[in-house]
Amino acid sequence: MIYWLSTGGVSALLLLSAATYVFHQPTIDGVRALGFPDFFRIELAVLKLVAAAVIILPMLPGPMKEWAYAGVALFILTAIVAHTAHGDPVALTLVNLAAAGLLATSYLTRPI
16 A cells, blocks of 8 residues: 555656646746756656656566666756755745655565
């Protein structure tokens, strides 16, 4: 139960984040303000969609899921560093830390 709740939460966050990267103008402007080019924003949106699918689909092989978890962890870490370096509100770091906790819960409770 904990696995599915945390994994569903991670996938939902990834899907929401991917959508905002494409359709939410303040997010698009925010990514630009962090110094990232538009192609990187689109690339991240696509990778988040793929990661959400890989993490949530039970029939996919373990090594593929490991890479997805690693990619999402790297994205969260990068987001924390970028927002901190940019001087953004601490609330963004707290949201990313909560996402990291949810990701860790999903990873540690996954069926092996």
